[in-house]
Amino acid sequence: MQEKPILKAPDWGTSVIGYLFLGGLMGGSAILAALAQSNHSKAEARLQRNAALSAFLLAGACPAVLISHLGRPERFLNMLRVVKFKSPMSLGAWALVAFSAVSGLNLVTRSRPLGMLAAAIGAFVAGYTGVLLSATAVPLWAKGKYHIPAISLCSAVSGACALQNLLLLRGDNGAARERLERLEIAASSAELLLLLSFERFSTQLGAPMWQGARGRRFQMVTMRLGLLAPIAMHAALLFSYRSRGATPLRALPSLLSLCGGYVLRETLVQAGKESAAQRAPALRQVR
Amino acid sequence: MSTGFFTDTTLCIGCKACEVACKQWNELPSDGFEFTGESYDNTTELSATTWRHVSFSEKVERKPELPYPQTRWLMSSDVCKHCTHAGCLEACPTGAIIRNEFGNVYIQPDVCNGCGYCVPACPFGVVDLMQMVGGKDGDPKYNTNVLRADRMEHTAVQAIGGIAGKCTLCYDRQRSDLEPACSKACPTESIQFGDLDELRERARKRVEQLQGRQVQARLYGVDENWSVGTLGAFFLLTDAPAEYDLPERPVLPSTHQPAAYASAAVAATALFLIGSLIFTRS
Numbered sequence: 051m052q053e054k055p056i057l058k059a060p061d062w063g064t065s066v067i068g069y070l071f072l073g074g075l076m077g078g079s080a081i082l083a084a085l086a087q088s089n090h091s092k093a094e095a096r097l098q099r100n101a102a103l104s105a106f107l108l109a110g111a112c113p114a115v116l117i118s119h120l121g122r123p124e125r126f127l128n129m130l131r132v133v134k135f136k137s138p139m140s141l142g143a144w145a146l147v148a149f150s151a152v153s154g155l156n157l158v159t160r161s162r163p164l165g166m167l168a169a170a171i172g173a174f175v176a177g178y179t180g181v182l183l184s185a186t187a188v189p190l191w192a193k194g195k196y197h198i199p200a201i202s203l204c205s206a207v208s209g210a211c212a213l214q215n216l217l218l219l220r221g222d223n224g225a226a227r228e229r230l231e232r233l234e235i236a237a238s239s240a241e242l243l244l245l246l247s248f249e250r251f252s253t254q255l256g257a258p259m260w261q262g263a264r265g266r267r268f269q270m271v272t273m274r275l276g277l278l279a280p281i282a283m284h285a286a287l288l289f290s291y292r293s294r295g296a297t298p299l300r301a302l303p304s305l306l307s308l309c310g311g312y313v314l315r316e317t318l319v320q321a322g323k324e325s326a327a328q329r330a331p332a333l334r335q336v337r
Numbered sequence: 338m339s340t341g342f343f344t345d346t347t348l349c350i351g352c353k354a355c356e357v358a359c360k361q362w363n364e365l366p367s368d369g370f371e372f373t374g375e376s377y378d379n380t381t382e383l384s385a386t387t388w389r390h391v392s393f394s395e396k397v398e399r400k401p402e403l404p405y406p407q408t409r410w411l412m413s414s415d416v417c418k419h420c421t422h423a424g425c426l427e428a429c430p431t432g433a434i435i436r437n438e439f440g441n442v443y444i445q446p447d448v449c450n451g452c453g454y455c456v457p458a459c460p461f462g463v464v465d466l467m468q469m470v471g472g473k474d475g476d477p478k479y480n481t482n483v484l485r486a487d488r489m490e491h492t493a494v495q496a497i498g499g500i501a502g503k504c505t506l507c508y509d510r511q512r513s514d515l516e517p518a519c520s521k522a523c524p525t526e527s528i529q530f531g532d533l534d535e536l537r538e539r540a541r542k543r544v545e546q547l548q549g550r551q552v553q554a555r556l557y558g559v560d561e562n563w564s565v566g567t568l569g570a571f572f573l574l575t576d577a578p579a580e581y582d583l584p585e586r587p588v589l590p591s592t593h594q595p596a597a598y599a600s601a602a603v604a605a606t607a608l609f610l611i612g613s614l615i616f617t618r619s
C-alpha cells in the first residue's frame with residue numbers, strides 16, 4: 051500500500067530543470083566575462099567576448115524556457131507586477147530582466163563597471179535557484195539550505211568554464227584555456243566536496259538523491275564522469291605537457307562536465323519531488 | 338477582525354456534506370471516482386479541485402482486558418489553514434495570493450500565472466495546480482473539465498497551462514454576509530465559522546469540557562509557537578496530528594532563506610576571489 055502523502059510536490063519537469071541549468075550557465079558565463087576583462091592577451095579578449103555573448107544569448111533563452119512551462123507566454127509578465135523580497139521566484143524574474151538589459155549593454159559598450167554588474171546579477175541568478183528550492187517545504191530541498199545554493203554556484207561556474215573552453219577549442223587560445231581549466235578544477239572540486247558533505251548531512255532524507263536507480267545514475271554521471279573525471283583530465287593536461295593544440299579529445303572533459311551539470315539539476319528536482327511524497331519527513335518538518 | 342474556522346473533530350460524523358457543498362458552491366469539477374479501500378475516504382487529499390476533504394483514520398486496538406478488538410474511528414474535515422504567516426502567500430511571485438479584508442488567504446485566479454511555486458511552499462500540502470483547458474472558442478476556461486490524469490478518461494483536451502486552486506474561505510459568500518458553504522452544510526456543527534477570537538475562546542472551553550469527560554482533547558494551530566503563526570482554520574484533535582494527516586510541527590519555508598542566501602553569497606565570493614587570482618596571474 052502506498053503511503054498517503056502529506057506534502058505536494060511541484061509539477062516541475064524538463065523545462066524547469068532546463069531553466070536551472072541554462073540559468074547557471076548564463077550566470078557563470080557573465081562571471082567569466084568579468085574575470086577575463088582584467089587581462090589583455092588576445093585569447094582572453096576572445097574569451098571575454100565569447101562569454102559576454104553567451105551570457106546575453108542565454109538571457110534570451112531562459113525566459114523562453116520558463117514561458118514554455120507557464121503554457122501561455124503573456125503570463126510571464128504577471129511576474130513583473132510586483133517585487134517581493136520574500137519570494138525568490140519574484141526576485142529571480144526581476145534579476146533575469148535586469149540581466150538581459152545589463153548584459154546587452156555590456157556587449158555594446160564593454161565597460162568594466164557594466165561587466166562587473168552583469169557578473170553580480172549573473173551570480174545572483176546562478177545562486178537564487180538554489181535558494182528557491184531550499185525555501186520550500188520539500189524535505190530534501192529544505193535540508194539542503196546550507197549546501198544546494200553553493201552547489202548551484204559551483205556548478206554554474208564549472209559549467210560555464212566547460213562551455214567557454216569548448217568555444218575556444220579552435221585556434222591559438224592556450225593561455226585563456228589554461229586559466230579556464232584551473233578555475234574549473236577549483237569549482238568542480240568544491241562542488242564535489244559540497245556534494246559529499248550534503249550526502250552525509252542529509253542522512254536518510256537524501257536517499258532519493260543517492261540511492262536507487264536515480265542515485266546510481268547521479269553518482270556515475272555527475273559525481274564520477276561530470277566532476278571527478280574532468281578534474282583528473284584537466285589536471286593531467288596542465289601538468290603533463292603544455293602544447294595546447296586542439297584535438298577532439300580535449301572536448302571530452304568539457305562535454306562530460308556539462309552533462310554532469312544537467313543531471314545534477316535533474317536529480318535535485320526529481321529527488322526533491324520524491325522526498326515530498328514521503329510521510330515521515332513531512333510530518334516532522336525540517337527546521 | 339479575522340474570520341476563520343474552528344473544526345471540532347469530535348463532532349464530525351464523516352457525512353462529507355462539507356465536501357459536496359464546497360464543490361457545488363464553487364462549481365468545482367469532479368475528480369473522478371475510485372474506491373481506495375482506505376476506510377470511507379475516496380477523496381484521498383485536498384487538491385486544486387477539492388477544497389474540503391474529510392479524512393478517516395481507523396485504528397484497531399486490542400486491550401488485554403477485552404476479548405475483542407476495539408475500533409477507534411477518527412474523522413476530520415480538512416481545509417486550507419489560512420495561516421497567519423502563509424508560505425504560499427510569501428512564495429507567490431505574481432502577488433496573486435493576497436490576504437483579503439477578512440484576514441483570509443485568497444488566490445486571485447486572474448493574476449495567477451501557473452508558476453506552481455506556491456505548491457511546494459505550503460507546509461500542509463494544501464494548494465495545487467489545476468490544468469486549464471481550451472474551450473471551443475480557444476479561450477482558457479477556469480474550472481471546467483479539470484483533469485486528474487490518473488483518474489479521468491478525457492485527457493485529450495489540450496491543456497494550456499495551470500492555475501493554483503484552494504479554499505477561498507468563500508470570499509464571495511462572506512462579502513454578501515453569508516456563511517461559507519461548508520460550515521453552513523455541516524449538520525453537527527463540527528465546522529464552526531466566525532470571528533477567530535470568539536472561536537478560540539469557544540474552542541478552549543470545549544477542550545476543558547472534553548477533558549472533564551476524560552477525553553484527550555487538544556487544539557491544533559492555536560497556542561503553539563509555530564513559524565506559520567496561528568491557523569485561521571484550527572482544529573480540536575483527540576489523537577496525534579499525524580493521525581489526521583497533519584504535520585506535528587509545520588515550518589514556514591521562508592525561514593530557510595537566510596541560510597540559503599548565505600550559502601550562495603559565500604560560494605559566489607569564494608569563486609570570484611579564486612577566479613581573480615587565476616585570471617590575474619601572468
Ligand code: SF4
Pocket residue numbers: 417418419420423424425426442458459460461462463464503
Ligand atoms: S495552509 Fe497552505 S495554502 Fe493554506 S494558507 Fe497556509 S500555506 Fe497557504
Ligand code: SF4
Pocket residue numbers: 428429430431432433434444448449450451452453454455456500501
Ligand atoms: S501558481 Fe499562481 S498562485 Fe501559485 S505562486 Fe504561482 S502565480 Fe502565485
Ligand code: SF4
Pocket residue numbers: 358359360362363388389416503504505506507517518519520
Ligand atoms: S470555505 Fe468555501 S471554499 Fe473553503 S472549503 Fe468551505 S465551502 Fe469550500
